[in-house]
Amino acid sequence: MTVHSKCYMQCHRCTRVWSQSRLRAGIHRMTESNNNDHLVKSDDSQHPANLIPELCKKFWTLGWVTGTGGGASIRDDDLVYLAPSGVQKELMKPEDIYVLELSKQLDPKQRIYLRSPPSLKPSQCTPLFIAAFTKRGAGCCIHTHSQWAVLVTLLLESQSNKNLFEINNIEQIKGFGKGYQKQGALGYHDTLRIPVIENTPHEEDLTESLEVAMDKYPDTYAVLVRRHGVYVWGETVHKAKTQCESLDYLFQLAVEMKKLGLPWLSDIA
Amino acid sequence: MTVHSKCYMQCHRCTRVWSQSRLRAGIHRMTESNNNDHLVKSDDSQHPANLIPELCKKFWTLGWVTGTGGGASIRDDDLVYLAPSGVQKELMKPEDIYVLELSKQLDPKQRIYLRSPPSLKPSQCTPLFIAAFTKRGAGCCIHTHSQWAVLVTLLLESQSNKNLFEINNIEQIKGFGKGYQKQGALGYHDTLRIPVIENTPHEEDLTESLEVAMDKYPDTYAVLVRRHGVYVWGETVHKAKTQCESLDYLFQLAVEMKKLGLPWLSDIA
Amino acid sequence: MTVHSKCYMQCHRCTRVWSQSRLRAGIHRMTESNNNDHLVKSDDSQHPANLIPELCKKFWTLGWVTGTGGGASIRDDDLVYLAPSGVQKELMKPEDIYVLELSKQLDPKQRIYLRSPPSLKPSQCTPLFIAAFTKRGAGCCIHTHSQWAVLVTLLLESQSNKNLFEINNIEQIKGFGKGYQKQGALGYHDTLRIPVIENTPHEEDLTESLEVAMDKYPDTYAVLVRRHGVYVWGETVHKAKTQCESLDYLFQLAVEMKKLGLPWLSDIA
């Protein structure tokens, strides 16, 4: 469905009918009866609208999306599928998924959704997911509130470089690609570097510093958010998910290493 | 079913038949053949009698209701649905649920149940759940024995203000509403404050100090009980459950922070 | 089936036929074609032969019966149902269950099984389970290798009374009955005391010291085994299972308290 600016549609919140120009202004949200529900209905278990709930259920058991925190988004060509805000992640259903067209999101203040679930709110993570899709060509982006990620950012606060998590000489580092538009994976002796950005009161305000971190560390597949969690992406759902798992593994290991007095960086060649 | 004081019914414990006036005195419990079983029978998965067992099963896997400890209650208008005492929480069934009318519980010493499971005992948590319903208009109240909650109360014992858990500058704090009859959620920089009351030998004797804590902290959605656990409520099942998850996340984080020498309060603006 | 001493049956191990007197000598084990398989076949989910596999599957997820360690036994009047040795506990089936008659186990060296699974070995825990059944009238006994139990016994090694785990003023203590042939549960202020016995190379050799500990602490529902695990029993399956859960909760809490410098005993009245 392409939305024409001449169309009149019902606003999601006020339930009144407005012109597209007013809806595009972002004050109102369309809920026309034809809400493009076909975009989230598929018998294919690998369809993004089916995959996101399945992934979120798994993430809930891992403690990544506790108390409706965190989220996930999948990009399929120009369509972006997004978990909504405030939903119990282990109970999410395909009909809870938002859909938007990536190429039409010129102004982040005026987000247009091809498909909006009738009684939900879009996630504040949306602009951060979109940054991973547009700046890195990611196919999937995951945001967790994992306690291991939060603890790593807290432990870094007292270190000389508080804005960079570094670890090397751990096999699981090989679970990460070398970086944007590069072939192959990191090696065992390579140092994995994950930048840390400061948290902000409103999650969408993280976007700018996330993009700055992406520019400074063009090959990173993740950005830690202090006292908040982590954003992890990958070219495919498979890569985003397995890189997120590997990273959480390394964060947990790093916290345990700290408890046992073991350094994160070592000098093995 | 409305119970008339002229009715004669069988006592649950002594199996003899008594007048309602004697049953209302609280010495006996009715088990008349018409036990209002229809109140706990529904094909709707969102019916309180179906939701409570489902929630308790989930809570068991989280370690919140180990060894029959803890419990949960849902209020639907004037009807209150309660998990029974002493049942393995992961095995609970809809027919194990107690039901009472909130408006008829004038004297807590004379609890009248619209529906009592034949061979179970009502939970000692009942008066505490009722306090959340009557004083805060809660729609659901959860009681956990989470070890993280217990450890937080133990760690507080040696602190200057041992009756208040405080944490700030953690994203998950945004999982809590601002408070009773207030709109919106706490912010990232806000300090979450959860009062702690001392445990008593009989759980029902906690009611008075729980109510005092509610009066002193009118906006809290939870009260910690020293060396025991936590009571968490919310306007809806969704809010009570997700606030309970967020709180348990913060308790666990707080314990891990203590192990790593990290303070619960920080001075970030 | 009552086994008569005049019967001739096939030995389980050597596959030759022997008189009952030789089989009773314990050197051989009967595997007659009529192996009383009906004793472990039931459509009732509460039948011991169905309950033991279900419990063991749950215990496996709790880390209590890792690597075939641990076990469980249920007594139904004079019949005792036992998990076998060396089976993956999460995969156990009703046909893996041993059955014996409690009243006929006069000589522990000559164990007679009413029903033996064809290709399994009886558990070395058998005499310890039987001690709980005969000396305490238990209806169920559970043996776990929980790491929390093992760590508690290790921590006790350097304490003045290394043979007694004591904890008080924790709500979960109320999950235990007052003791053998006593009514009611322990109170919040009561001190829970679990004796510790030293491990032996052969598990069956623990029987004597387990019985000594039972005599010294007649009201205990559990005995810790140093560097090994714990035996927990109860009048019913429900009580044994929930007491085992409560105890494991307290062991885990005790280990975490030790890490945080918090004492197990406190002086609250």
Next chain:
Amino acid sequence: MTVHSKCYMQCHRCTRVWSQSRLRAGIHRMTESNNNDHLVKSDDSQHPANLIPELCKKFWTLGWVTGTGGGASIRDDDLVYLAPSGVQKELMKPEDIYVLELSKQLDPKQRIYLRSPPSLKPSQCTPLFIAAFTKRGAGCCIHTHSQWAVLVTLLLESQSNKNLFEINNIEQIKGFGKGYQKQGALGYHDTLRIPVIENTPHEEDLTESLEVAMDKYPDTYAVLVRRHGVYVWGETVHKAKTQCESLDYLFQLAVEMKKLGLPWLSDIA
């Protein structure tokens, strides 16, 4: 299917057709239409192609094969079934399994697979699994990235003998066999010794040092890999799996003991 050197088959990677001699050179991989799919299709739940996915799903929940790390292989007489590289282990299917003939793997540089999944890569663990099969007659070999294993190898780095994990006087040690071609299990007082080898950038390069460790400790059923994980094997799937569980239990216990200042070796006789 026996592959004849005169056959021409399609290469897996370049999709062109080559003679067997070229395919055997290891540069190309066959993907002939008859890919021996019957080798991984069975209704028997105990068939290796069904067992490996089931085991890997279980291992994923245990945190052993996070982020596609780790793996498992089963030998059935001369056929070896292998989990592929880079697959989400909890989602693996029978059709993802590689099969090779053990007796035909003379040159490890020229690996011939009887069956290769069309779009997957063989695991770098293959030569290490094969070492367990050929040098120790193992029936199953498991490789985990368990954090407990990694932490144990990190803790050993500062010890006098950094290449050997030793623990004694823990009941779970009885979960291990005495060793290669020996009868019976280790005793409670025996010291379990697991050699540690240094990690290498390419996993297959571990093969030589793994074999050296096997020669030096002929009775070990496991080899730790520093900062990487552990390889565990056994005569059967049952033994490899339960030994791997027992070992992970001991690694976790060892890490907790270190946190609590408890020594791994003690002097109890």
